[in-house]
Amino acid sequence: MKLLGISGLDGSVSFKKAQWPGLDEREYRISQGHDSAAALIIDGVCVAAAAEERFSRKKHTGDFPSGAIQYCLSEAGLEIGDVDEIAHGFDYAPYRKVFSVDPITAELYRNVFSPESLAGHVRQRFPAFPPEHIHSVQHHLAHAASAFCTSGWDDCLVVVIDGMGEAHSASIYHAKDNKLQKLHHISANDSIGILYSLVTLHLGFDFNSDEYKIMGLAP
Structure with a gap:
């Protein structure tokens, strides 16, 4: 294949x-x-x-x-x-x-x-x-699959957190036997990732780009 x-x-x-x-x-x-x-x-x-x-x-x-x-x-x-x-x-x-x-x-x-x-x-x-x-x-399913399929585990919990997928900012899956079952998700309206990006923008940096710089400034 x-x-x-x-x-x-x-x-x-x-x-x-x-x-x-x-x-x-x-x-x-x-x-x-x-x-x-x-x-x-x-x-x-x-x-x-x-x-x-x-x-x-x-x-x-x-x-x-x-x-x-x-x-x-x-x-x-x-x-x-x-x-x-x-x-x-x-x-x-x-x-x-x-x-x-x-x-x-x-x-x-x-x-x-x-x-x-x-x-x-x-x-x-x-x-x-x-x-x-x-x-x-689905965006979060793709994230979850890429993590699970390269993990070497056959039974685990997969947590995806980003700015947003199509409509969700976080998703939790149970991965077993090469299958992913969604257990829970959080709406993009409550995205901590988007909040962090907005803070990045407010500080004069680029949204969806410079968040790592803000993390570097944090220490």
């Missing part, structure tokens, strides 16, 4: 700039899908991985990771047609109705978050790749 995992939300920042021009440049980072990347897994082993910014030279870019994908394929001596499945680390489809409350959020869903948008980006770069083999995976 050859699985290509990708991250990032192409158009997330540009959509915000088009809708709300004139904001402080740092405010445009209050969005999702930065730091796009690709990883190639063959029979359960990661054989190549790279961040898109290494190829586009755009720091923290969320653009579709074309360069990272080509790097991974080249490292493995493969073509895109050799890949069995593509998995993307966001799944907003269950929240489609939430985004239909007004025209702007509906357009955001359609152009940035929807599975159709993802399929369009894949089709544009790799027109022969079958769309039925493109999968959207």
Whole structure:
């Protein structure tokens, strides 16, 4: 099995700039899908991985990771047609109705978050790749799986805490027998990660970028 995992939300920042021009440049980072990347897994082993910014030279870019994908394929001596499945680390489809409350959020869903948008980006770069083999995976589930599958344990608790996934800021799973069962989650409205990022922004640093600098200042 050859699985290509990708991250990032192409158009997330540009959509915000088009809708709300004139904001402080740092405010445009209050969005999702930065730091796009690709990883190639063959029979359960990661054989190549790279961040898109290494190829586009755009720091923290969320653009579709074309360069990272080509790097991974080249490292493995493969073509895109050799890949069995593509998995993307966001799944907003269950929240489609939430985004239909007004025209702007509906357009955001359609152009940035929807599975159709993802399929369009894949089709544009790799027109022969079958769309039925493109999968959207819940963000926290992707985090949890990457931790569990590389842990060496077969029965454990997995805790995911970040700024936010699609709608949650923390999720707890019971991992056993190669399965992940969600036990609890915390809403993104109560995100301690977003709070920390807002403090970072307030202190003059970049949201979704410079949080580590604030941690470095803490001692």
